[in-house]
Amino acid sequence: MVTKQFSGSPDEADLRRADSLAREIFSDIANKWSFLIIEALGERTLRFTELRNEIEGISHKMLTQNLRMLERNGLVERRVHPTVPPRVEYTLTESGQGLRATVDGMCDWTHRYLSHIDAARRRFDV
Secondary structure, eight states: OOOOOOOSOGGGGOTTSTTOHHHHHHHHHOSHHHHHHHHHHTTOOEEHHHHHHHSTTOOHHHHHHHHHHHHHTTSEEEEEEOOSSOEEEEEEOHHHHHHHHHHHHHHHHHHHHHHHHHHHHHHHHO
16 A cells, blocks of 8 residues: 655644644544444445444434545545446545544544543543
8 A cells, every 4th residue: 555645735734723634634534423434334335324224323414424525535435336226335445444544443442441431431420
């Protein structure tokens, strides 16, 4: 896999700047639905309904919005097959697979520290 380096201005890649492209991208992908969609797609191609069934609690509207955003950012590829009715499938792109490694790490972290976080919340809420 070839990693492409960002060649724009350093300001565009600075997450601390409110007007940076990096912050805009980070804001797009750093939400629970995006993470869950990326995790669900993993190394599989799924149809919309299959993806919705994989992610408990996501509405049709939220899945549609997040898939469009992920497609816009080049993380998900949408493929429409010319059938009646049309069959639409979603799969991760190369950059989506790259982000998946980070998402997998966050899922592992969550599993590892879930009991610690739960205990901290209970102590705090007392």
